[in-house]
Amino acid sequence: MYFFRNDYSEGALPQVMEALNRTNLCSTVGYGLDPYCREAAEKIRHRFQCPDADVHFLVGGTQANQTVIAAALRPWEAAIAADTGHINVHETGAIEATGHKVCTAPHVNGKLTADAIRAVFAAHGNGKDEHMVAPKLVYISNATELGTVYTKKELEDISHTCRELGLYLFLDGARLAPALTSPGNKVTPEDLAGLCDAFYLGGTKNGLLFGEALVITRDSLKGGFRHAIKQRGGMLAKGRLLGLQFSTILDDDLWLQAGAHANEQAARLSAGLKDLGYDMVVDSPTNQLFPILENGQIARLEQEFSFEHWAPVSDTHTAVRFVTSWATKPEAVDALLAALRR
Amino acid sequence: MYFFRNDYSEGALPQVMEALNRTNLCSTVGYGLDPYCREAAEKIRHRFQCPDADVHFLVGGTQANQTVIAAALRPWEAAIAADTGHINVHETGAIEATGHKVCTAPHVNGKLTADAIRAVFAAHGNGKDEHMVAPKLVYISNATELGTVYTKKELEDISHTCRELGLYLFLDGARLAPALTSPGNKVTPEDLAGLCDAFYLGGTKNGLLFGEALVITRDSLKGGFRHAIKQRGGMLAKGRLLGLQFSTILDDDLWLQAGAHANEQAARLSAGLKDLGYDMVVDSPTNQLFPILENGQIARLEQEFSFEHWAPVSDTHTAVRFVTSWATKPEAVDALLAALRR
Amino acid sequence: MYFFRNDYSEGALPQVMEALNRTNLCSTVGYGLDPYCREAAEKIRHRFQCPDADVHFLVGGTQANQTVIAAALRPWEAAIAADTGHINVHETGAIEATGHKVCTAPHVNGKLTADAIRAVFAAHGNGKDEHMVAPKLVYISNATELGTVYTKKELEDISHTCRELGLYLFLDGARLAPALTSPGNKVTPEDLAGLCDAFYLGGTKNGLLFGEALVITRDSLKGGFRHAIKQRGGMLAKGRLLGLQFSTILDDDLWLQAGAHANEQAARLSAGLKDLGYDMVVDSPTNQLFPILENGQIARLEQEFSFEHWAPVSDTHTAVRFVTSWATKPEAVDALLAALRR
Amino acid sequence: MYFFRNDYSEGALPQVMEALNRTNLCSTVGYGLDPYCREAAEKIRHRFQCPDADVHFLVGGTQANQTVIAAALRPWEAAIAADTGHINVHETGAIEATGHKVCTAPHVNGKLTADAIRAVFAAHGNGKDEHMVAPKLVYISNATELGTVYTKKELEDISHTCRELGLYLFLDGARLAPALTSPGNKVTPEDLAGLCDAFYLGGTKNGLLFGEALVITRDSLKGGFRHAIKQRGGMLAKGRLLGLQFSTILDDDLWLQAGAHANEQAARLSAGLKDLGYDMVVDSPTNQLFPILENGQIARLEQEFSFEHWAPVSDTHTAVRFVTSWATKPEAVDALLAALRR
DSSP: OEEOSOSOSSOOOHHHHHHHHHTTTOOOOSTTOSHHHHHHHHHHHHHTTOTTOEEEEESOHHHHHHHHHHHHOOTTEEEEEETTOHHHHSSTTHHHHTTOOEEEEOOBTTBOOHHHHHHHHHHTGGGTOTTSOEEEEEEEESSOTTSOOOOHHHHHHHHHHHHHHTOEEEEEOTTHHHHHTSTTOOOOHHHHHHHOSEEEEEOGGGTSSSOEEEEEOOGGGTTTHHHHHHHTTOOOTTTHHHHHHHHHHHGGGHHHHHHHHHHHHHHHHHHHHHHTTOOBSSOOSSSEEOBEEEHHHHHHHTTTEEOEEEEEOSSSEEEEEEEOOTTOOHHHHHHHHHHHHO | OEEOSOSOSSOOOHHHHHHHHHTTTOOOOSTTOSHHHHHHHHHHHHHTTOTTOEEEEESOHHHHHHHHHHHHOOTTEEEEEETTOHHHHSSTTHHHHTTOOEEEEOOBTTBOOHHHHHHHHHHTGGGTOTTSOEEEEEEEESSOTTSOOOOHHHHHHHHHHHHHHTOEEEEEOTTHHHHHTSTTOOOOHHHHHHHOSEEEEEOGGGTSSSOEEEEEOSGGGTTTHHHHHHHTTOOOTTTHHHHHHHHHHHGGGHHHHHHHHHHHHHHHHHHHHHHTTOOBSSOOSSSEEOBEEEHHHHHHHTTTEEOEEEEEOSSSEEEEEEEOOTTOOHHHHHHHHHHHHO | OEEOSOSOSSOOOHHHHHHHHHTTTOOOOSTTOSHHHHHHHHHHHHHTTOTTOEEEEESOHHHHHHHHHHHHOOTTEEEEEETTOHHHHSSTTHHHHTTOOEEEEOOBTTBOOHHHHHHHHHHTGGGTOTTSOEEEEEEEESSOTTSOOOOHHHHHHHHHHHHHHTOEEEEEOTTHHHHHTSTTOOOOHHHHHHHOSEEEEEOGGGTSSSOEEEEEOOGGGTTTHHHHHHHTTOOOTTTHHHHHHHHHHHGGGHHHHHHHHHHHHHHHHHHHHHHTTOOBSSOOSSSEEOBEEEHHHHHHHTTTEEOEEEEEOSSSEEEEEEEOOTTOOHHHHHHHHHHHHO | OEEOSOSOSSOOOHHHHHHHHHTTTOOOOSTTOSHHHHHHHHHHHHHTTOTTOEEEEESOHHHHHHHHHHHHOOTTEEEEEETTOHHHHSSTTHHHHTTOOEEEEOOBTTBOOHHHHHHHHHHTGGGTOTTSOEEEEEEEESSOTTSOOOOHHHHHHHHHHHHHHTOEEEEEOTTHHHHHTSTTOOOOHHHHHHHOSEEEEEOGGGTSSSOEEEEEOOGGGTTTHHHHHHHTTOOOTTTHHHHHHHHHHHGGGHHHHHHHHHHHHHHHHHHHHHHTTOOBSSOOSSSEEOBEEEHHHHHHHTTTEEOEEEEEOSSSEEEEEEEOOTTOOHHHHHHHHHHHHO
C-alpha cells in the first residue's frame, strides 16, 4: 500500500531519529528550558532574522493556533479567517472553546485577501460596535488548506492592512517549508518575520515526530505566553524533544530540503495527472493535489493506494487529495501514475 | 551532574527507542486510528481486565486532566480535589480555563479521604444549591504529589462514596507504575478499572518519550471523547507514536519493571537518608522523597546534583525533592548518599 | 421626536406598571421562588398547553440565548443558525464566550430552512467527524430579525428534521407576540410547545420593563437549569418582578393584544409606504419594516423621527428600519406617512 | 409574616417608583445610551469625585463581578478573594465559567487582609511561575458577606499592597450604602474612588428594583467594556431603567439615607439581642446580624418571621441571619424582639 494520505504518515527524518537516539540518556531540565530548546530558538531567530523574537515549541498545530489566539485576544475580540481556514473547519471549535468567534470571509483559492479583511472589519463597525465581536487578529496559513501559496505582494497587502486597522497577523506555517520552496515563491523567511506578528514553522508535516516552532515578533504578544502554553495543556514535560528536533532540521536548511522533496514529488505527480487530462480543483504548487477522478477508478486505486476523498463533484466524480512528503519515494509516484494510466 | 530533579529528565527506555526506530518508515493513518494504537488499547484492556473500556492516548498529564474533566462535567459542575492536587495547584488554571471550579479539601499526606469528599459535597447543598457549583467528579492521583500511595481500603472507600453520591471518580496515574510497585501495595490493575470511572496509566514519567493512556470504564463518559481530545488540542497527528510506545511497555510488564526500578533506587536513597538522620516531610514509598536539608548543604549539593527546592521549613532549612526514575543509575544514588555524608 | 427606533423605547404597559405599584411593598423570597413567579409559570403552562414544562424567567434575550445554549450542549457541540440570526451577529460572541461555535446557513428572508439544517449537519459528518464540531441545537427566531414569520408548515418541517437528526430545537421568541398575531399566521401557542424543545415568550419588546419567559419542554434540558441561570449572572434577586409582569400580561391575552397593536400600526405604515412606491428589503407582516429611502430624505426625516439605518443599498439609497410597538400611537404613524409624502 | 430574610424582599423606594411611573411613556434610545443614564453617571462621578471615571449600569451583582473580572484578566490570570467571598462561594462558579481561578485566603471577620494578599501572591511565584495561575486582581466586598466593614486604614493597606504588587483592586459594593453609613465608618465615597481601580454602588439591596452602578477609575480597565457587558448578557435593552433609578437615589443622598435606615433598624435589633444575652457569630455594624439561637426557638420564630439559617453551631443551636433594609419598619423589629423575649 502506497500512502498519499497525508504528510504525517511516517515517523521522522533519519537525521532527527539519529539525534534522538544519540541524546536519549542525556539528562536535562524539563518544560523547554533545556539547552536543546535554547539552541533551536537561537537558530530560528537567526534563520528568520528576528533577533528579538520569542520562540516557543508546541506539539501540534491546533494547540498552537488555540494557544496563540486565546493569548492574543481580549474576551470579546475575534479572529478573521478564510472560510476554508483550518481554525474554522477542522479544529472541532478549538478557538470557540477558548471563548472567541472566528469571523469568516470567502476564500480565493484557499487564500484570504486584504479586501476581505477590510470588509469583515467594516461589517463589525470597525471593532467599535458593541453588539458585535471586535475582529482583532487575522489568521492565514501558508501553504493554505488547498495547497496554494501567498505571493509576496499578497502577504504585504495583508500585513499592511492589518497594521492600518490595528489587527494582529498570525500565520499558520504547518506547511511552511513546502510554501517557501514552491516554484516561483519569493517570500523569504525574513519576510515572514517582518510581515507577521506571530507565525510558526511546522515540523509535524515536515519530517519531525511532532512539533511546531512558534515565533512571536510583536512585543505585546510575548508576555505570559508560557503561562498560556501550560494552561492549554501544551507544555511538554520532555520539551527537549522539540528543541532537539528543530535544532536538527535547522542545520543545513534540512527543513527546506524536506519541503522541496515533497514539492518535487508532487510536481511530478501533477505533471503526470495533467498529461493524462485530469481536472484539478485548484492549481497547487505544493505538496497537496486535488484531482477529480471517476468513482469507479477511485475504488480501484484504493486497493493499492491510501488517500482521502475531498469532496463529491458530481454523481460520478469525486475530488480526491494526494499528499506527498519528505518520505514519499519517487517509485510511489511512478506507481500511482502507472495506476492512473490504466 | 546527576539528575534527581524529576522522572522526565531523559528520553525513553531502550526498548521504546528501538520500537520507534524499527517502525520509523512504516506508513499509517493518523490521529490514533492506526494498528499500533489498536494493539496497545487491546493490551491495556487485557492487562487491566476491562474488556469494554475505551482507551485513548494523550500526550501529557495536564492535557489528559483537562480533557477528561471538561468532557465529564456540565457547565456548573465542579471537581473535588485535595488542596495539594495537581489540578488545583500546578496546571495554571487549566481546569478553570474550561469553565469549571476545583473544590478543595485539606489533604492527609497528599491524599484525599472519603470523609473529605462527603464534607465538600454536603457543603454545596449535596449538589442541589443553585447558588453554588455542584461537585460531580472526584480527582485523585496515585501515587500522589507527595509520593504517597492509596491503600486498597482507601480507594474502595472513595469509590463507594462516589457511587453513593453520584460522583465520577477519576484517577490521575501519571505515576501509577511506582504506586502499583511500591512496597506493601495491594491495589491491582484490575482493582483500578473496577473502582474508577476513568484513570490513566502514565508514560511520560515512566520511560516513554511522552504519553498517557486514558482508560474510560464508565459508559456515560465515553461518548464524543475524540471530539473532546481534538477540541482541546490533544489529538496527535502521528498518534501511532503513542500507541507504539504503550504497546512496547505493556509487553512483559515493562511498565511495572520501570516503576519498580525507580522505587528501588528511591528506597536505597531513603534508607540512606534515614540512617544519616534526615527528617522527611512525609514518608513516601515511591520515587519521590522530600528530605529536609540545611541551606548551606543544599548549595553545596547543587554543584553536583540537580534537584528541586520544595518548600522552606525554617530560616536555615529547606525541604527538597529527590526523584528517581527508570533512568536512575545505582551509582547516582551512591554518589548522592556519599555527598550527603560529607 | 417620534420613535420608530425599536420596540423597547418606552417603559411598560400601564397594566404592568399598575401591578408593580400595587405590590411594591409586599415582601417575598428572592430569586424567582416567589408566588408571582409560580403563578406566571402556571399561566404560561396553561396558555401554551404544556403542563409538564419548566418555566424560567430571565431578564433579556442574549442572556436567555446564552444560558439555554450553554446548558444544552456538551463542549464540542454547536448551534445551527441562519447567518442573520441574532446569536450569530448581534450578541458580541455571547455563545462563543460559553465555548460553542455557531454554524450558519444562508437565510431565506431571514428564515432558516429544514434543508439548510440538513446540509449543515451533513457537512459536519452528521455529528460524527471528530475534527469538526458536532451540530446539536437549532436556533431560530420568530418573528425573525427581518420581521418575517415562519409558517406552520415550515416550523413542522424544521421540528421533524431536528427530531430525525437528534437536534434540539430552540426558538427565540423575543418578538413572539407580533409573530403569533401577524396576518395569516396559523401557528398557535400550543403548536410551539409541541414543536420546540425550548422557546421563550419575549416581554422586553412587548410591553414589559424587561423579561423573557423561557419554556423548556424537553426533559433532558431541564436538569440543573437554575444552576445555569445563576452561573451566567441571570438570576434576578427580585425575581418577583419578572413573575409579576408576566402574570399580568398573560391575563386576557394582553401579550397578544400588545403584539397585535404593534402589527396594526406597522401594517398601516407598510400600506402607506407601498402606496408611495417605496421598495422594501423584505415583505414583513410584523412590527419591523425595512423600506429603502433616498439619503437626503433620510436626513430630513431624522429631524423629526428616530429610526435606524439598516444597510446601504446604493450610493444614493439606504435601507432603514421602522419599528412599531405596543406604545406606538396611531398619530405617530400618520406623522411619519405625512413626512414621507413631502 | 415579617421579613428579615434579605434586603431585596420588596420592590423599590417610593421615590424610585414615582420616577419610573412619571417617565414611563417617554421614548429613549436603548442600551444605556439615554439621557437618564448620562445624568446618573454624571451624578456618580460628582458624588465620588472621580471626574474621569467610566460608569456603567448593570442589573445584578454576580453579573457585575463576572463582567469586570473577565474583562480585566488575561486567560491565565486569577482573582484573589477571601474564602468567604461571594465570588468564591455563592455565584455557582460564575468567575470560573469565564475561565479564571479564584485564589482564596482565610477571612478575618469576613475581610481580606493586605498580608493575606501578599501571601497568596508569593505562593504563586509572584505571578511568574508558569505552572500556576498569576494572581492579578483582588476582590473585596464592603460591607462583607458577614456584615463587617473595612476601616479606612485596612482599605489603604490593601490598596497600597495592590499597587505595589501590580494587582487591580475591585470592590463589590452590593451593600456599600450600609457600609458607608455604619457607625464609626471613616471611608468616604471619594476615598473609594481613589483607592480602588473599579467598584460598584449597589442598588438591588438598597432600594432599587435592581441595578448596580459600576465605576471604573483605572484607565487600562476601561477599553471595550461595553462589548464585555453585551457579551456576558448584561446589556439591558431598556437601560434607561437603571439610569433613572440611580439618578433618583443620588439626589439628596437618598442612597445613604436608605442605607442608614437599614443600619438603624439593625442596630436596634442588635442591641436588643445583646440585652437578651444572645451570642453573635461576628459583631456586625451594618444591616446583617448573625445571632445564634436554639433550634426549637428558631422553629417557633419561623411561624411569624422569615429569615435564613446560616450555619449549624451545635446539635442544639444554629446561627441565623437577620437582615434589615430600607423597607424594614421599626415595628417589625419591635415584633421580632418581642418574640425573642418570649
